[in-house]
Amino acid sequence: xxxxxxxxxxxxxxxxxxxxxxxxxxxxxxxxxxxxxxxxxxxxxxxxxxxxxxxxxxxxxxxxxxxxxxxxxxxxxxxxxxxxxxxxxxxxxxxxxxxxxxxxxxxxxxxxxxxxxxxxxxxxxxxxxxxxxxxxxxxxxxxxxxxxxxxxxxxxxxxxxxxxxxxxx
Amino acid sequence: xxxxxxxxxxxxxxxxxxxxxxxxxxxxxxxxxxxxxxxxxxxxxxxxxxxxxxxxxxxxxxxxxxxxxxxxxxxxxxxxxxxxxxxxxxxxxxxxxxxxxxxxxxxxxxxxxxxxxxxxxxxxxxxxxxxxxxxxxxxxxxxxxxxxxxxxxxxxxxxxxxxxxxxxxx
Numbered sequence: 001x002x003x004x005x006x007x008x009x010x011x012x013x014x015x016x017x018x019x020x021x022x023x024x025x026x027x028x029x030x031x032x033x034x035x036x037x038x039x040x041x042x043x044x045x046x047x048x049x050x051x052x053x054x055x056x057x058x059x060x061x062x063x064x065x066x067x068x069x070x071x072x073x074x075x076x077x078x079x080x081x082x083x084x085x086x087x088x089x090x091x092x093x094x095x096x097x098x099x100x101x102x103x104x105x106x107x108x109x110x111x112x113x114x115x116x117x118x119x120x121x122x123x124x125x126x127x128x129x130x131x132x133x134x135x136x137x138x139x140x141x142x143x144x145x146x147x148x149x150x151x152x153x154x155x156x157x158x159x160x161x162x163x164x165x166x167x168x169x
Numbered sequence: 170x171x172x173x174x175x176x177x178x179x180x181x182x183x184x185x186x187x188x189x190x191x192x193x194x195x196x197x198x199x200x201x202x203x204x205x206x207x208x209x210x211x212x213x214x215x216x217x218x219x220x221x222x223x224x225x226x227x228x229x230x231x232x233x234x235x236x237x238x239x240x241x242x243x244x245x246x247x248x249x250x251x252x253x254x255x256x257x258x259x260x261x262x263x264x265x266x267x268x269x270x271x272x273x274x275x276x277x278x279x280x281x282x283x284x285x286x287x288x289x290x291x292x293x294x295x296x297x298x299x300x301x302x303x304x305x306x307x308x309x310x311x312x313x314x315x316x317x318x319x320x321x322x323x324x325x326x327x328x329x330x331x332x333x334x335x336x337x338x339x
Contacts, residue, residue: 021249026237026280031292032299038253038285045251065250093315129286145321149310153297 010105010116012085016046019058020078020161021067030161032152034080035118037129043108043117044155046082051114055167058114062166075166080159087118090154094142101127101138101147120151221269228273237281238264244283253285259304260289266327267334275331278338291334298337302330311337 010016024034035044047054062068062077070076090103101122108117120127122137127144138147210218225231242261247253264281278294284301291300297312307330310319323329 021283023241023244023248023283026282027233027294029280029292029294031280031282031290033282033284033290033292036284036286036290038251040252041285061250065248067244067248068250093317095316143321145308146310146317146319149299149319150312150317153299153312 008106010048010084010107012083012088014084014105015049016082016084016087016105016116016118017049017054017058017079018044018046018082018155018159019061019068020080021065022070023067025078030078030080030156030159032149032156034159035152035155037148039128039130042126042128043106043119045108046105046116046118047112047114048107048116049081049114051109053113057112059166059168060112070163075168076163077166079162079164080155081162082155082159086158087155090151090158092147092150094139097139099138099142099147101151103151118155120148122147224273225268230273230276231268231271234268234276234279234281235265241281241283241289248283249285251285253283254287256283256289257287257304260287260302263302263304263325263327263330264289267330270327271331271334275334275338279334293338296337300330300333300337307333309333309337 018034020030020034024031037044047058051057058077066072068077070078084105087103087105090101092099092101099122101120104119104121105116106119108115122133125133125137127133127138127147129145129148132144138144205215205218225235238261241256242258244253244255246255248255268276278296279291280294282290282292284290287303289302291302293299298310300307300309302325305325306322307325308319308321308323311317323333
């Protein structure tokens with residue numbers, strides 16, 4: 001059982017939403033590319049449903065990025081809903097061994113109050129796409145990208161795809 | 170048409186067979202027909218081209234992937250709102266080159282999406298398998314019976330890519 005004593009973590013009871021671009025949906029199937037980190041990113045952006053500004057935050061975001069609208073000028077959008085506790089329970093295996101990898105959700109509210117980040121870490125170090133961590137962080141033969149791929153699949157497994165309507169004031 | 174074979178144009182300009190789209194964009198039916206009638210092509214090859222184009226239009230999966238590529242190639246910088254790059258033109262062409270050597274059924278179990286680093290991602294509808302395609306390389310990842318396997322930095326070549334797709338789709 002992992003302990004979450006720091007107040008910097010989002011509570012395991014909370015739900016977070018990853019907004020889903022049309023580029024991540026094909027044939028009605030959600031692709032795990034929805035959970036891919038760009039090379040410059042240290043975390044995956046999500047929004048916390050429990051934060052009051054959630055609707056306002058995502059409305060602004062979707063208005064500025066039309067690929068998140070289901071159809072042109074539509075109020076409908078897709079989101080992948082994730083329970084933080086389930087995210088925290090993600091484990092990455094290497095054969096029969098459980099790797100020292102933690103998937104953690106932290107507030108990132110400097111731009112919008114509901115913004116949060118999903119971090120993948122090993123021994124306290126962020127696992128980043130295309131960049132290998134310090135020697136000894138991951139066992140030999142296990143790459144950062146392999147860990148991130150596995151986390152992507154597991155996020156896809158626990159995500160609930162929803163079609164929602166933007167809430168207007 | 171063999172890849173890389175030189176084609177002599179009527180105006181004595183030469184292009185490799187991979188390059189006409191780069192050299193002279195063809196966007197209309199008239200442009201394409203004009204181009205086809207300016208190259209030296211045997212009646213047999215004309216029939217092959219016609220059959221292939223017919224397959225790409227009527228083949229449910231091939232036409233679906235071509236349409237999908239049209240959309241994915243239209244993504245602009247920052248399409249995800251977090252600084253994603255547009256899909257590189259070469260990456261789109263790479264996948265189109267795979268489409269050219271593949272059969273309609275090869276695509277039955279695959280869906281295609283964009284990744285933020287200008288690459289394309291293929292995901293199996295039935296297995297825990299994904300392939301990431303870049304400018305010059307591709308990588309794949311699979312989890313079968315709890316065992317993870319994959320390969321990174323595989324040099325891209327259309328038939329090699331297609332063989333991996335077929336292998337992973339079993």
